Amino acid sequence: MTDSRPGASRDAPRIAYDGRLVCALEVTDLERSLDWYQQALGFEVVHRLDAWGWAELSTHLPGVGIGLGEVEQPHIEGGPAITFGVTDIDSARRHLESLDTRFDGETRLVADEVRLATFYDPDGNTFMLSERVAS
Template sequence: MGGIEYDGRAVCALDVSDLERAVQWYEQALGFEVVHRLESWGWAELSTPLPGISIGLGQVEEPKTDGGVVVTFGVRDIDTSRAHLESLGTRFDGETRQIAEEVRLATFYDPDGNTFMLAERLL
């Protein structure tokens, strides 16, 4: 078909203010694992449980966290997932919302204010 030939991988890159703190949070809260680290660049790439999808963390003085893409993780049980994150002090944006009889959504933030969402399909 032509055009772009993708290799099956995608990295979602995010700004963080403290790389070590961020890595620890992503490991503990979301179960991600460091697969590559470049200390001289203040960069770490973490694998997710989703094949081919990873999160890149880049340390900057002032993270830009307003606007942009919201990474949404599909989960089997949103209540259990949310309780786990809340037990670690994770901040959520209000209550879990239900959209028709299709999906339940919960928006949460990493320690720097990067926005994520949990989604549980109901169909």
């Protein structure tokens, strides 16, 4: 199959992905953040480089991880919102709220298709919970 996009070359190398995705986020306190990600989201530390202020956590999605890098001033404005699909958004939200997680308003219904709830980690990185609505 050839790429018919303008400027695409038949000889262009393709990227050989290995099935992993790490979403790297900046945090001000690695220990505090690791504790929050483990308690709030149930993630587990799989790799840690203390000399670099870096840790990687596994999620409940095969091949998808969260990387946390400690910095003095996280750059969080305008970044992506990592969205986790859940089967029970109300239960997930109650759990996060029990840990004093900050939410951006109420859970919203969008186009009668999906319910969304935006929340933030301790440094203000944006996340969303997403629950598909049965048709």
